[in-house]
Amino acid sequence: MKKLTLTIFSLLLIAGFLAISTGFKTKAIQNEVSPEGLLTIPDSVNTVLQNKCFDCHNSDSESMKAKMKLKLDKLPTLSKRKLVSKLDAIAESVEEKDMPPEKFLEKYPEHALTDAESKILIDWANGTADALMK
Amino acid sequence: MKRIILIIVVLVIVIIQFIPSGRPDNNPVPGKDLLEVVEAPDEITTLLKSACYDCHSQQVIYPWYSYVAPVSFLVSRDVRVGREHLDFGFWGDLSKRKQIKALDEISEAVEAGDMPMKIYPIMHPDAKLTDAQRQQIIDWCEISADELFE
Numbered sequence: 244m245k246k247l248t249l250t251i252f253s254l255l256l257i258a259g260f261l262a263i264s265t266g267f268k269t270k271a272i273q274n275e276v277s278p279e280g281l282l283t284i285p286d287s288v289n290t291v292l293q294n295k296c297f298d299c300h301n302s303d304s305e306s307m308k309a310k311m312k313l314k315l316d317k318l319p320t321l322s323k324r325k326l327v328s329k330l331d332a333i334a335e336s337v338e339e340k341d342m343p344p345e346k347f348l349e350k351y352p353e354h355a356l357t358d359a360e361s362k363i364l365i366d367w368a369n370g371t372a373d374a375l376m377k
Numbered sequence: 378m379k380r381i382i383l384i385i386v387v388l389v390i391v392i393i394q395f396i397p398s399g400r401p402d403n404n405p406v407p408g409k410d411l412l413e414v415v416e417a418p419d420e421i422t423t424l425l426k427s428a429c430y431d432c433h434s435q436q437v438i439y440p441w442y443s444y445v446a447p448v449s450f451l452v453s454r455d456v457r458v459g460r461e462h463l464d465f466g467f468w469g470d471l472s473k474r475k476q477i478k479a480l481d482e483i484s485e486a487v488e489a490g491d492m493p494m495k496i497y498p499i500m501h502p503d504a505k506l507t508d509a510q511r512q513q514i515i516d517w518c519e520i521s522a523d524e525l526f527e
Binding site: 373 | 485489
């Protein structure tokens, strides 16, 4: 009986760790709820942001420059106007292929955006920014 | 030996004067410039003209040394890249959304001390912004962006 409890407990513990290590980061952007519900990030967009952008563009990033330009986890806390600015910048930098930076991709080619992923980001950023402008 | 080096240096300097620097021309279009489109107090106009307009506009004032290589290469590149990022000379062509973005980015760059570029005030002391002047620009950007957004 004791053994069973111990097994269940250990299994729960392992599951917990797994959930934290895989799920925690995935939810990082969507976790912060925008106060006025200004920003919705569909899963398809969230996946791209998380996999291709979040490593540099987060509050704890080692890259000062990336952090200063855009903190994805803080997006939902921005004012409506600043949100428009950031979304416009996201759409523009992806469209012009300024992001991810070429030098970064030389080292981490797996972070390159596919055409489909770029389109997902651009359409979402443009669409949301236009909707906020209305 | 010293003489040879000196001759080579002089020769190189003379030769590079013949390499075109690709200095961007000013092509102002009436009615398109930021200061014609947006209302700005005189103080802001002065600050923008002295701290930003020599790269980010169609009213670039080229000093004499910007005609001498290799400085000419640097100046030409700065103006080219500066205009690529933001050209006040064609402010009127930007959509409302792009204008808001630009104002927010100006505010961020000025606040962070990224702009004007550190090298610029060395030869342009008027472009050395005090904290108060930086704040003036930031406040003006905030107000102007809010007005556009409303």
